Amino acid sequence: xxxxxxxxxxxxxxxxxxxxxxxxxxxxxxxxxxxxxxxxxxxxxxxxxxxxxxxxxxxxxxxxxxxxxxxxxxxxxxxxxxxxxxxxxxxxxxxxxxxxxxxxxxxxxxxxxxxxxxxxxxxxxxxxxxxxxxxxxxxxxxxxxxxxxxxxxxxxxxxxxxxxxxxxxxxxxxxxxxxxxxxxxxxxxxxxxxxxxxxxxxxxxxxxxxxxxxxxxxxxxxxxxxxxxxxxxxxxxxxxxxxxxxxxxxxxxxxxxxxxxxxxxxxxxxxxxxxxxxxxxxxxxxxxxxxxxxxxxxxxxxxxxxxxxxxxxxxxxxxxxxxxxxxxxxxxxxxxxxxxxxxxxxxxxxxxxxxxxxxxxxxxxxxxxxxxxxxxxxxxxxxxxxxxxxxxxxxxxxxxxxxxxxxxxxxxxxxxxxxxxxxxxxxxx
Amino acid sequence: xxxxxxxxxxxxxxxxxxxxxxxxxxxxxxxxxxxxxxxxxxxxxxxxxxxxxxxxxxxxxxxxxxxxxxxxxxxxxxxxxxxxxxxxxxxxxxxxxxxxxxxxxxxxxxxxxxxxxxxxxxxxxxxxxxxxxxxxxxxxxxxxxxxxxxxxxxxxxxxxxxxxxxxxxxxxxxxxxxxxxxxxxxxxxxxxxxxxxxxxxxxxxxxxxxxxxxxxxxxxxxxxxxxxxxxxxxxxxxxxxxxxxxxxxxxxxxxxxxxxxxxxxxxxxxxxxxxxxxxxxxxxxxxxxxxxxxxxxxxxxxxxxxxxxxxxxxxxxxxxxxxxxxxxxxxxxxxxxxxxxxxxxxxxxxxxxxxxxxxxxxxxxxxxxxxxxxxxxxxxxxxxxxxxxxxxxxxxxxxxxxxxxxxxxxxxxxxxxxxxxxxxxxxxx
Numbered sequence: 001x002x003x004x005x006x007x008x009x010x011x012x013x014x015x016x017x018x019x020x021x022x023x024x025x026x027x028x029x030x031x032x033x034x035x036x037x038x039x040x041x042x043x044x045x046x047x048x049x050x051x052x053x054x055x056x057x058x059x060x061x062x063x064x065x066x067x068x069x070x071x072x073x074x075x076x077x078x079x080x081x082x083x084x085x086x087x088x089x090x091x092x093x094x095x096x097x098x099x100x101x102x103x104x105x106x107x108x109x110x111x112x113x114x115x116x117x118x119x120x121x122x123x124x125x126x127x128x129x130x131x132x133x134x135x136x137x138x139x140x141x142x143x144x145x146x147x148x149x150x151x152x153x154x155x156x157x158x159x160x161x162x163x164x165x166x167x168x169x170x171x172x173x174x175x176x177x178x179x180x181x182x183x184x185x186x187x188x189x190x191x192x193x194x195x196x197x198x199x200x201x202x203x204x205x206x207x208x209x210x211x212x213x214x215x216x217x218x219x220x221x222x223x224x225x226x227x228x229x230x231x232x233x234x235x236x237x238x239x240x241x242x243x244x245x246x247x248x249x250x251x252x253x254x255x256x257x258x259x260x261x262x263x264x265x266x267x268x269x270x271x272x273x274x275x276x277x278x279x280x281x282x283x284x285x286x287x288x289x290x291x292x293x294x295x296x297x298x299x300x301x302x303x304x305x306x307x308x309x310x311x312x313x314x315x316x317x318x319x320x321x322x323x324x325x326x327x328x329x330x331x332x333x334x335x336x337x338x339x340x341x342x343x344x345x346x347x348x349x350x351x352x353x354x355x356x357x358x359x360x361x362x363x364x365x366x367x368x369x370x371x372x373x374x375x376x377x378x379x380x381x382x383x384x385x386x387x388x389x390x391x392x393x394x395x396x397x398x399x400x401x402x403x404x405x406x407x408x409x410x411x412x413x414x415x416x417x418x419x420x421x422x423x424x425x426x427x428x429x
Numbered sequence: 430x431x432x433x434x435x436x437x438x439x440x441x442x443x444x445x446x447x448x449x450x451x452x453x454x455x456x457x458x459x460x461x462x463x464x465x466x467x468x469x470x471x472x473x474x475x476x477x478x479x480x481x482x483x484x485x486x487x488x489x490x491x492x493x494x495x496x497x498x499x500x501x502x503x504x505x506x507x508x509x510x511x512x513x514x515x516x517x518x519x520x521x522x523x524x525x526x527x528x529x530x531x532x533x534x535x536x537x538x539x540x541x542x543x544x545x546x547x548x549x550x551x552x553x554x555x556x557x558x559x560x561x562x563x564x565x566x567x568x569x570x571x572x573x574x575x576x577x578x579x580x581x582x583x584x585x586x587x588x589x590x591x592x593x594x595x596x597x598x599x600x601x602x603x604x605x606x607x608x609x610x611x612x613x614x615x616x617x618x619x620x621x622x623x624x625x626x627x628x629x630x631x632x633x634x635x636x637x638x639x640x641x642x643x644x645x646x647x648x649x650x651x652x653x654x655x656x657x658x659x660x661x662x663x664x665x666x667x668x669x670x671x672x673x674x675x676x677x678x679x680x681x682x683x684x685x686x687x688x689x690x691x692x693x694x695x696x697x698x699x700x701x702x703x704x705x706x707x708x709x710x711x712x713x714x715x716x717x718x719x720x721x722x723x724x725x726x727x728x729x730x731x732x733x734x735x736x737x738x739x740x741x742x743x744x745x746x747x748x749x750x751x752x753x754x755x756x757x758x759x760x761x762x763x764x765x766x767x768x769x770x771x772x773x774x775x776x777x778x779x780x781x782x783x784x785x786x787x788x789x790x791x792x793x794x795x796x797x798x799x800x801x802x803x804x805x806x807x808x809x810x811x812x813x814x815x816x817x818x819x820x821x822x823x824x825x826x827x828x829x830x831x832x833x834x835x836x837x838x839x840x841x842x843x844x845x846x847x848x849x850x851x852x853x854x855x856x857x858x
Contacts, residue, residue, distance in 0.1 A: 017470065019460030020648070022451055023456070044473050190447070190449075192449075200508060204511075211511055285721075292721025292723065296721040302795070308744055309748055310752075312742070313721065313724040315733070368731060
């Protein structure tokens with residue numbers, strides 16, 4: 001990343017500082033700037049407070065900073081109430097008077113008449129715009145934004161905080177303005193390569209030489225057991241960026257081998273679904289500690305009815321015995337959380353549902369229920385394959401992990417184990 | 430709000446600048462700071478770039494700024510990879526050497542051994558902490574944070590970017606540290622009242638007079654079918670704040686009646702769980718379009734095995750017939766998405782599992798599979814009560830809603846329908 005910052009996001013709103021709303025506007029604008037190839041190095045959230053807003057503008061425009069910003073994008077604070085101060089604070093910073101624009105007044109009158117509401121004096125505040133600024137029309141709301149060059153080479157764009165209004169205004173007007181001003185000639189295209197079963201550190205070591213590349217760049221991320229490598233290429237067109245990106249992506253996949261499971265919107269569930277569908281095989285699941293989470297994940301994929309027939313949530317041990325035909329003696333001798341019970345659960349659901357594959361989970365999600373020999377976080381995954389062969393895999397997620405994480409890791413691990421079985425059989429055939 | 434800024438949030442991560450993830454950490458920390466009564470006026474997002482991070486620190490600590498910060502809270506950039514630069518950049522800014530801490534090395538070795546993975550040289554980077562800094566323990570992950578006063582009156586706290594780890598570290602260690610340092614003497618206490626089955630606008634109209642109150646304040650939020658009213662009181666102690674807050678909360682509950690289901694961490698699943706447990710009754714579920722989501726939601730509650738025995742995921746119609754004994758003629762005549770099939774699914778699972786209650790869902794989650802008479806978004810919920818009485822309820826979530834939302838709304842609605850049945854029976858008894 002160079003240090004020649006181009007754009008900067010400034011999100012105004014005390015509700016953001018109080019944590020009342022998630023700043024989804026920042027995520028949207030960040031994605032849009034990246035797609036346009038416009039760098040930005042800072043996002044700031046600031047309250048409805050003129051001094052704080054002015055301090056941010058001063059920092060962003062500081063002539064002594066090598067990478068000072070050329071585009072300031074504001075969201076929020078354009079409404080009619082007294083705490084909506086963005087426009088007047090910006091005008092004040094650049095010592096420019098506000099002028100009431102008759103075209104906005106006309107528009108406001110129409111909008112309010114449409115809704116059967118009277119225009120109040122406080123609404124007229126929204127018609128005040130710095131002298132020489134252009135109006136950035138808001139087709140779906142009452143608060144217009146502005147596009148203003150308070151000094152040569154500095155572009156200020158303001159948007160209301162309502163996400164739907166902001167997005168529409170961005171797409172309708174702001175993007176073409178920025179392109180006309182010579183910004184965003186290049187594009188950034190990213191591909192997220194997704195991995196399961198390997199730690200971030202271990203994968204990063206295997207591919208560490210790639211982190212020094214500049215175009216495409218490669219960066220690792222990890223969340224809830226999944227590791228991602230983001231490959232990002234910069235070029236003048238999306239097509240060229242993809243050509244730049246592909247060889248690196250392919251090399252990374254080769255190095256990671258079977259730990260790589262898919263890219264971008266592909267999930268473990270969608271990948272396993274495709275493998276099952278291409279082989280015209282069907283699946284049933286038997287779940288104890290995940291309580292339906294595997295079924296939920298698999299059926300999140302549209303069209304999953306082609307290969308996923310259903311399952312049994314065997315939360316209580318009686319259900320394991322009565323519905324899944326787990327041997328009561330095995331259950332008594334080994335305990336519900338054991339490799340043998342996992343295997344018998346997978347066998348039981350495959351037989352009950354008459355599917356090709358059976359997949360099961362039994363474990364201790366916590367926070368209670370752990371013992372010395374069977375601690376919280378101990379989970380067994382069982383698989384029965386189309387030949388009736390049974391397998392089981394123990395996982396130890398750690399005794400201190402929260403229940404939700406243990407359940408989520410177990411769901412992903414179970415689907416991944418099935419993926420490995422499906423891939424292995426593809427090798428054999 | 431005064432201009433004496435106390436805390437400042439600095440979220441580090443290029444993935445935030447690229448818009449790949451939503452900055453939920455900022456929202457959490459903002460809420461926590463507000464609850465502690467610690468003001469903060471700025472949140473900044475910055476990439477994994479030492480120059481940019483140092484520029485932010487310089488601005489935050491600027492001696493010429495009247496409201497300069499006393500607490501800098503960093504999230505992100507504590508991982509083992511080369512682009513994780515937060516700790517070394519902070520140390521560098523304050524001209525302090527990094528020291529390898531043997532206690533972190535020991536801990537890392539244990540963590541990796543538990544997971545059966547080797548400790549790599551890059552992991553050891555996480556053991557480097559500025560001289561004199563305290564370690565902020567991370568009980569659920571590998572990256573510890575730090576608590577450091579690089580100069581008198583300036584407190585720096587660092588957290589990993591993984592939300593679950595950060596939250597645990599915040600609650601376990603950071604809050605008491607900040608209180609010990611004399612911050613957060615006044616408190617804000619909030620209670621979130623949660624409602625299902627009523628729109629935000631309808632509820633807001635019924636309680637509109639409360640929105641003008643100043644202490645406690647009342648503010649509405651809505652997300653994925655659920656409506657919340659947050660009641661927030663400011664006082665010198667939590668106890669006083671609660672005394673201020675209670676009467677308003679009680680009035681709001683009374684106005685909303687049965688639409689109110691719980692407060693704060695209570696969920697539809699936990700409330701229904703408590704109702705079942707207090708009556709010593711058990712539940713089984715039969716799920717088609719939600720594929721296990723109801724079971725997953727119910728078993729998210731620790732201890733749910735006391736009343737939740739399990740269920741059948743009957744995604745394929747064969748399973749509805751073979752396992753749940755849905756009448757094939759009814760299935761053919763009415764279709765799988767019908768009130769009668771919902772009732773028979775609930776009856777079937779109650780009988781198979783021998784539970785007191787049976788709860789079922791069958792519907793069209795889309796995007797495909799809709800017809801003129803049975804559009805996407807049509808879902809039937811079935812209930813069989815302890816007397817074997819059957820009920821069904823149609824829902825129309827709208828043909829344009831995404832699959833994930835239709836499934837989520839259906840899961841909540843099913844659990845809420847059961848809640849109403851349980852409450853009704855309490856009235857009768």
